[in-house]
Amino acid sequence: MLHGRSLKEEDVIVVSPRESTLLVQEHDECPFPPDFLDPQYWDEIHEYWNLRMALRLIYEKRRGEESKWYQYIQILPTNFDVPLLFSQDELKELQDPLFIHEVEIEQKYFEYERRRMADFMPLPPSKEELGWALACAGSRTFTADFGDGRPVGQCMCPIADMVNHEDEAEPAFRWNPEEECFELFAPRSRQRGEEICISYGDVNGKHLLHYYGFLPFKNKHEHFVVTEDEILETVKETLGEEDETKLKDVKQHALKLLVNEQVSSMKLPLAHLEETSLLLDDTRQSGHEFRVPPSSSPLLPDLRIFLNLLAVDSQEAKVGALQLARLLQDGDFLSPSHRSRSLKIFRRVIEKKMSAMATTMEEDEEILKQTETSQDKERLRLCVRYRLSLKQMLQNSLSFVQD
Known part of the structure; x- marks a missing residue:
C-alpha cells in the first residue's frame, strides 16, 4: 500500500x-x-x-x-x-x-x-x-x-x-x-x-x-525445525540401544531438573521441554520442535543441551542426575568423545533431511531460470524457492558440524 x-x-x-x-x-x-x-x-x-x-x-x-x-x-x-x-x-x-x-x-x-x-x-x-x-x-x-x-x-x-x-x-x-x-x-x-x-x-x-x-527473498526470522521425534529416532540408529533402563532413568531425571524452574542451581531451565516424550516415558509422538537458524552456530541452547543429554554414555552418567544436569546446563561438552557423539546425532538428522530431497540445489536454480517468465508455474516456483532455501540452511548446518 x-x-x-x-x-x-x-x-x-x-x-x-x-x-x-x-x-x-x-x-x-x-x-x-x-x-x-x-x-x-x-x-x-x-x-x-x-x-x-x-x-x-x-x-x-x-x-x-x-x-x-x-x-x-x-x-x-x-x-x-x-x-x-x-x-x-x-x-x-x-x-x-x-x-x-x-x-x-x-x-x-x-x-x-x-x-x-x-x-x-x-x-x-x-x-x-x-x-x-x-x-x-x-x-x-x-x-x-x-x-x-x-x-x-x-x-x-x-x-x-x-x-x-x-x-x-x-x-x-x-x-x-x-x-x-x-x-x-x-x-x-x-x-x-x-x-x-x-x-x-x-x-x-x-x-x-x-x-x-x-x-x-530475505527474512531475518528464517529458520527450519528439527523435531524431537527425528532426534530420538536418529539416536537409536546412531548410538544403538545402549540406553538400558538405568541410564535412561538418569537422563530423564537430569532433564526433569533442567526443565524445573524451582531448582535454584539451574541457570537455564528448559521449561518448554516439559512435554517431551523422553519425560512422558511413552511411545506417543510429542510434536516438540527445535528451531535451527541459518547462522554460523545453528545449535540454540535448548537443542544443544538436549543433544548433549542424549549423547551421554553409561560412564558419564555415573556422576548422577543432579551433577549431570549441572554439567550440561551451559551446553558444554563433557569430553571430546561426548562432543563427537552429540554432533554425530545432529549431523545424521540433517543428512536424513537432505536425503529426502529429490533434486540438488543446482537443479533447483535451473528450474527457477527455466520458469522465470511462466505465469502458470507460480506454485512450482514457490515450492522450488522454499526447498532451495531449506537446502541452503541444511547445508550450512552440515558445514557447522563438519568443521
Missing part, C-alpha cells in the same frame, strides 16, 4: 468501525438463519475460528449485492497459492516431509468438516468454495485484542488487510476503545509514496508460505 502524503509516527491510515469488519469470537451466537446453517454446527466448531470465518465469507458471498460486504468481497482474491489448496503432486515439490505431512493433515481435516456440513446445511459448500474461504480467512485476518479482559477475536478489516508484510516492520494494527474502531497506523514516519508495510509476525518462510502463499 502506497500513501499519498507524508506520515508522522502514530498517524492513523485506515479506520474500521467494528460493525464494518467481519469478526469472529469463540462465544459468538450463530449469526446465520437456519436455512443456511444449523446453529448446532456453529457451536460445535467454537474453537475453530478459521472455519467460522470461512462460513461467514461463504454466506456473505452467496448473498451477493444484498450483503453489506459485497464490495469488499468483490475485491478479495479469487486464487491463492497456499499449500492447503495444492494437489498431491504440487505438495511433493516442497520436498519437505514434515511440511507436507502438516498440510495433508489440514486437507483431510477440512475435507472431513466439509462433508460433515452436509448434515447441517441445505446447501453445503463445494471443495473449491470452502478452500477459497479458508484461504481468505487464513491470509487476511487480524487478531482483535479488545483489552479489559474482553474475549480476543479474529477479524477481517477492509483495506487494512491489503497491507504487505515486511519482517523489519512493526505491528501497526490496534483497537481504539474510545472510538470503538480498529486502526491501521504508522509505527514510524514515512515519506510520501513510501510503501506502508506491517509485520505478519516473527515467522519463518515456511509459515509465510503455509498461511499467506508467498515467500520473501
Whole structure:
C-alpha cells in the first residue's frame, strides 16, 4: 500500500468501525438463519475460528449485492497459492516431509468438516468454495485484542488487510476503545509514496508460505525445525540401544531438573521441554520442535543441551542426575568423545533431511531460470524457492558440524 502524503509516527491510515469488519469470537451466537446453517454446527466448531470465518465469507458471498460486504468481497482474491489448496503432486515439490505431512493433515481435516456440513446445511459448500474461504480467512485476518479482559477475536478489516508484510516492520494494527474502531497506523514516519508495510509476525518462510502463499527473498526470522521425534529416532540408529533402563532413568531425571524452574542451581531451565516424550516415558509422538537458524552456530541452547543429554554414555552418567544436569546446563561438552557423539546425532538428522530431497540445489536454480517468465508455474516456483532455501540452511548446518 502506497500513501499519498507524508506520515508522522502514530498517524492513523485506515479506520474500521467494528460493525464494518467481519469478526469472529469463540462465544459468538450463530449469526446465520437456519436455512443456511444449523446453529448446532456453529457451536460445535467454537474453537475453530478459521472455519467460522470461512462460513461467514461463504454466506456473505452467496448473498451477493444484498450483503453489506459485497464490495469488499468483490475485491478479495479469487486464487491463492497456499499449500492447503495444492494437489498431491504440487505438495511433493516442497520436498519437505514434515511440511507436507502438516498440510495433508489440514486437507483431510477440512475435507472431513466439509462433508460433515452436509448434515447441517441445505446447501453445503463445494471443495473449491470452502478452500477459497479458508484461504481468505487464513491470509487476511487480524487478531482483535479488545483489552479489559474482553474475549480476543479474529477479524477481517477492509483495506487494512491489503497491507504487505515486511519482517523489519512493526505491528501497526490496534483497537481504539474510545472510538470503538480498529486502526491501521504508522509505527514510524514515512515519506510520501513510501510503501506502508506491517509485520505478519516473527515467522519463518515456511509459515509465510503455509498461511499467506508467498515467500520473501530475505527474512531475518528464517529458520527450519528439527523435531524431537527425528532426534530420538536418529539416536537409536546412531548410538544403538545402549540406553538400558538405568541410564535412561538418569537422563530423564537430569532433564526433569533442567526443565524445573524451582531448582535454584539451574541457570537455564528448559521449561518448554516439559512435554517431551523422553519425560512422558511413552511411545506417543510429542510434536516438540527445535528451531535451527541459518547462522554460523545453528545449535540454540535448548537443542544443544538436549543433544548433549542424549549423547551421554553409561560412564558419564555415573556422576548422577543432579551433577549431570549441572554439567550440561551451559551446553558444554563433557569430553571430546561426548562432543563427537552429540554432533554425530545432529549431523545424521540433517543428512536424513537432505536425503529426502529429490533434486540438488543446482537443479533447483535451473528450474527457477527455466520458469522465470511462466505465469502458470507460480506454485512450482514457490515450492522450488522454499526447498532451495531449506537446502541452503541444511547445508550450512552440515558445514557447522563438519568443521
